[in-house]
Every structure is written in C-alpha cells, then in structure tokens.
Amino acid sequence: MSNILKTSLIAGGLIAVALTNVANAGTLENLERERALTIETMLDPSITPSIRQQKVTSSTHRLVDLERMVIRDPSLKGSTKPVVRVAFDNYDLTFMAHASIENQVNMTDQWLNQLGVSTASLMDARIGRR
Numbered sequence: 001m002s003n004i005l006k007t008s009l010i011a012g013g014l015i016a017v018a019l020t021n022v023a024n025a026g027t028l029e030n031l032e033r034e035r036a037l038t039i040e041t042m043l044d045p046s047i048t049p050s051i052r053q054q055k056v057t058s059s060t061h062r063l064v065d066l067e068r069m070v071i072r073d074p075s076l077k078g079s080t081k082p083v084v085r086v087a088f089d090n091y092d093l094t095f096m097a098h099a100s101i102e103n104q105v106n107m108t109d110q111w112l113n114q115l116g117v118s119t120a121s122l123m124d125a126r127i128g129r130r
Contacts, residue, residue, distance in 0.1 A: 028070050031066040032087075034062055037059065038056060038059040041059065042111065056106075060107055063107075070094075070095075093111070
C-alpha cells in the first residue's frame with residue numbers, strides 16, 4: 001500500500017471521528033427540532049387539513065418517544081443550563097404531546113391554548129394595519 005493511500009485512509013478516519021463528535025445532539029435538542037417541525041406542519045397553509053392531520057399524527061408518535069427520552073435523560077437532571085430550565089419550566093409547551101394526551105385535546109389545540117389563542121380570539125380577530 002502506498003504512503004499516499006495510507007495517509008488518505010488515516011486522514012479520512014480522523015475526519016470521520018471528528019464529525020461524529022460534532023454531530024452529536026442531545027435529547028433535548030432532538031426534541032426541540034422535532035417539535036419545531038411539527039409546529040411548522042401545523043402552520044403550513046400549503047397542505048390540506050387531512051394531510052396536515054396525518055403528518056401531525058405521525059409526528060405525535062415521534063414526539064412522545066423523544067419526550068420520554070428527555071424526561072428520563074440522566075444528564076439533564078439537576079442541570080442549571082438556561083435551555084434545560086426553560087424547557088422544564090414550560091412543561092406544556094416543551095412536552096406538548098404528553099400535555100395534549102393528559103388534557104385530552106389534540107396537539108394543535110394544546111399548543112394554541114398555551115400561546116393564549118382560542119377559537120373565540122380567532123373569531124374576534126380582524127385583518128388590519130397597526
């Protein structure tokens with residue numbers, strides 16, 4: 001084997017190891033990413049209500065699993081990082097799949113209720129300039 005090939009293989013291995021360490025996201029970060037994608041789906045005006053419901057339902061299953069992982073993550077216990085404190089202080093927003101199941105409402109309604117948006121407030125809203 002030539003020196004160039006050996007050097008290339010070693011360099012490739014080192015880069016792979018370095019990238020593996022860089023791309024390591026924690027459980028809370030994965031939950032936040034999935035939750036953001038779910039909210040994006042909820043608000044997407046380009047999809048039909050039936051497709052939206054299908055996507056949100058499939059996201060619910062992933063969110064429940066990720067929420068369980070975050071709740072059981074020993075590295076988050078006792079953490080004083082601001083992102084961890086905010087996540088656990090805002091339980092109903094962070095763990096919206098669990099909260100929607102506990103409150104027996106769908107996840108979209110749970111999220112909107114936590115933001116203070118209700119059917120009545122939407123019906124009273126007017127389009128206008130501020």
